Amino acid sequence: MSVQSAFQDEAARIEDVLGQIRRQLLAIGPRYTGDDFTEQMLQLQREQRQQRLEVAEREPYFGRIDFQELATPQPKPLYIGKAGVAHESSKELLVVDWRAPVASLFYAFSGGEAPITYESPEGEIEGTIHLKRNLMVRGGVLERVVDSYIRGEKDESVTDEFLLYRLGENKDNRLRDIVSTIQQEQDRIIRTEKNKTVFIQGVAGSGKTTVALHRLAYLLYRYADRIRAERMVIFAPNRMFLDYISGVLPELGVGDILQTTYNEWAIERLQRSVRLDDSSDSMAYWFEQPRTREEMEQASGRIKGSTAFKEAVDRRLQELESTLLPEQPFEPIPGMTLQPSAIQDWLLIEDSYEPFMKRRERLVNRIKRWLESEWKARRINDRPLKSKANARLNAYCKKIPSFTASQLYSEMLSGADAAELIPAKSRAATVKALKKNLAEPEDLAPLVYIQLRLYGLDQPVYDHVVIDEAQDYSPFQLEGLRLCQLHSSMTILGDLQQGIHRYAGIVNWTELTEVFDAQEQDYYELDRSYRSTMEIIEFANRVLGSMGDGVKPAVPVFRSGEEVEISVFDQEEERLAEAVRTVLDWQSQGSYRTIAVLARTAIACSVLAARFAEEGVEASLIQSKQEAYGGGLTIVPAYLAKGLEFDAVLIADADAASFGDNDGKLLYVACTRALHKLKLLSCGPLTNLLNAELCN
Numbered sequence: 001m002s003v004q005s006a007f008q009d010e011a012a013r014i015e016d017v018l019g020q021i022r023r024q025l026l027a028i029g030p031r032y033t034g035d036d037f038t039e040q041m042l043q044l045q046r047e048q049r050q051q052r053l054e055v056a057e058r059e060p061y062f063g064r065i066d067f068q069e070l071a072t073p074q075p076k077p078l079y080i081g082k083a084g085v086a087h088e089s090s091k092e093l094l095v096v097d098w099r100a101p102v103a104s105l106f107y108a109f110s111g112g113e114a115p116i117t118y119e120s121p122e123g124e125i126e127g128t129i130h131l132k133r134n135l136m137v138r139g140g141v142l143e144r145v146v147d148s149y150i151r152g153e154k155d156e157s158v159t160d161e162f163l164l165y166r167l168g169e170n171k172d173n174r175l176r177d178i179v180s181t182i183q184q185e186q187d188r189i190i191r192t193e194k195n196k197t198v199f200i201q202g203v204a205g206s207g208k209t210t211v212a213l214h215r216l217a218y219l220l221y222r223y224a225d226r227i228r229a230e231r232m233v234i235f236a237p238n239r240m241f242l243d244y245i246s247g248v249l250p251e252l253g254v255g256d257i258l259q260t261t262y263n264e265w266a267i268e269r270l271q272r273s274v275r276l277d278d279s280s281d282s283m284a285y286w287f288e289q290p291r292t293r294e295e296m297e298q299a300s301g302r303i304k305g306s307t308a309f310k311e312a313v314d315r316r317l318q319e320l321e322s323t324l325l326p327e328q329p330f331e332p333i334p335g336m337t338l339q340p341s342a343i344q345d346w347l348l349i350e351d352s353y354e355p356f357m358k359r360r361e362r363l364v365n366r367i368k369r370w371l372e373s374e375w376k377a378r379r380i381n382d383r384p385l386k387s388k389a390n391a392r393l394n395a396y397c398k399k400i401p402s403f404t405a406s407q408l409y410s411e412m413l414s415g416a417d418a419a420e421l422i423p424a425k426s427r428a429a430t431v432k433a434l435k436k437n438l439a440e441p442e443d444l445a446p447l448v449y450i451q452l453r454l455y456g457l458d459q460p461v462y463d464h465v466v467i468d469e470a471q472d473y474s475p476f477q478l479e480g481l482r483l484c485q486l487h488s489s490m491t492i493l494g495d496l497q498q499g500i501h502r503y504a505g506i507v508n509w510t511e512l513t514e515v516f517d518a519q520e521q522d523y524y525e526l527d528r529s530y531r532s533t534m535e536i537i538e539f540a541n542r543v544l545g546s547m548g549d550g551v552k553p554a555v556p557v558f559r560s561g562e563e564v565e566i567s568v569f570d571q572e573e574e575r576l577a578e579a580v581r582t583v584l585d586w587q588s589q590g591s592y593r594t595i596a597v598l599a600r601t602a603i604a605c606s607v608l609a610a611r612f613a614e615e616g617v618e619a620s621l622i623q624s625k626q627e628a629y630g631g632g633l634t635i636v637p638a639y640l641a642k643g644l645e646f647d648a649v650l651i652a653d654a655d656a657a658s659f660g661d662n663d664g665k666l667l668y669v670a671c672t673r674a675l676h677k678l679k680l681l682s683c684g685p686l687t688n689l690l691n692a693e694l695c696n
């Protein structure tokens, strides 16, 4: 078939399918607003169907795969889209949802005539692929048809022209879905079964965040009868990042998933009994002044987040367990005695997995009931006697220890176990702050863990947990999150090479993988970077390489762009003028939708922002508590840009004074934010991280 007639056939089919979708949308009818519960449920289902059809109306499908099952006479075309659509009368599938088992063929197929299989609910299905086709539909009109495989005609591995086209586009202020171009290695992760903890170590721009969001959409589809969006949670580093990723899930037809930061979530779990100490901005402490590697690795946050510290907390909780059983008998009036052995019997038949304070509460109630039954059995009605006995009861129950999380943590910090791990000064400061209900971020993991062990979870357990930028998490944080699930079902993603928060995070993944049972986890590595051009990736790889051995370079996709530029100036004034000139030049070209000027510190960013304002150039200056990211021209400290991406990036202070020898990861993060264009400026000598070779 000629290319032209293939295009015409596909265009005609698109029209047919769009007609179907529009008719089905019209048939949904008016919204029900009454009080009938059944009708309300039906209305909810209609709304969900309407949302799916609206998604399909924007772009009915993006791919076609012709698959011939073994023992069938003909290949069957399958059209893959964001939402499945069936014919209104025949119920034949016009569009297959990208998450359906058969759609995995579209992503897993990489050329060749060999048989291929997919896992259907009925078991493994084997067959052969006859055609793999990408279709681009915009505003209901078919714009492009690209065949990446035709059986018998081409026998080369699939070259993804479509992917390169998508990657070459400019970005706005939101991350977007990638359903039409999910790569084989990403698809494998997305479709991993539910009851696993999936670790993803991926280089910058390898699609970790995107993959995790698609995995949520996949899980909700695949396990629709078992899991619910309201029982899923995504942890991201800050509010601005959450704003940046907020468009992906709705576009995939997913709503209601809690998206939060660890600190906010932890404060909620502690029922707001503590607040974060605003006066100590830990980011400013670690990033506004040069800090040594030793300072970072010996920081109290690393100790408080460690498994050793968690074990010390466990020992204290274990001790507490043993105090639940009173040593003395309870004698409310002479001759009426409850022996510890009887209390022990009650405790033995109880569920010992219940949190301590719940068991304590139950025990106190049990003792009260025992007293009531004794009164009845002995027919005692003497009021003064009873009130005396009640006073004894209260005194007796008070002796059974009772703690808030904050009290137990403070008590523990004052004990010998903690003294072995944490310096006295730091412990004293924490105890003092806790008296005023103030905590540092590093105290939240122990506090939440103690809270959960003492009181249990104050909400339904989570069906799935996603942790982005997990290299900045501690084992202790994960231990707490594990207590919020029945089975560990988590997606934990990050990049050690971007581990700039070493004062709180991990140095290697085993620190986190050890938290989970080896059988219950999968570990994946993503090496291909999709964000940046080859030139930018190769440049960033050399920055990483300057840090010595053990680094894993990112593998670029074959997308070539402009060379990375470096300009060195003697005078500060010249550097600032060049920064403004560069941005104005980029803006006048009109080829970039998002531009970022990055600098090492917030102070350096303020200087730049003032200069841009003087020159009348509108820019938004990002600060650490920023809630939203608006796109356009942004000035942002490198450490706050992690996770974000921009069409063009100017690193305004790549000099030795700003980026010291320990700042390789930070500079790597900064460089890898750029999609198409990267330029670096320095006043005085360039940072050593950009070695002589780069300056040529």
Ligand SMILES: Nc1ncnc2c1ncn2[C@@H]1O[C@H](COP(=O)(O)OP(=O)(O)OP(=O)(O)O)[C@@H](O)[C@H]1O
Binding pocket: 163, 166, 167, 175, 176, 177, 178, 181, 182, 183, 186, 202, 203, 204, 205, 206, 207, 208, 209, 210, 211, 495, 498, 530, 531, 642, 643, 644, 645, 672
């Ligand atoms: N298969 C793909 N098809 C098209 N674009 C992709 C694909 N995978 C990733 N991308 C794009 O690459 C960019 C980087 O993705 P993402 O932010 O998810 O990566 P990341 O690994 O989380 O990056 P970082 O660690 O640097 O924050 C995004 O623009 C995303 O749309």
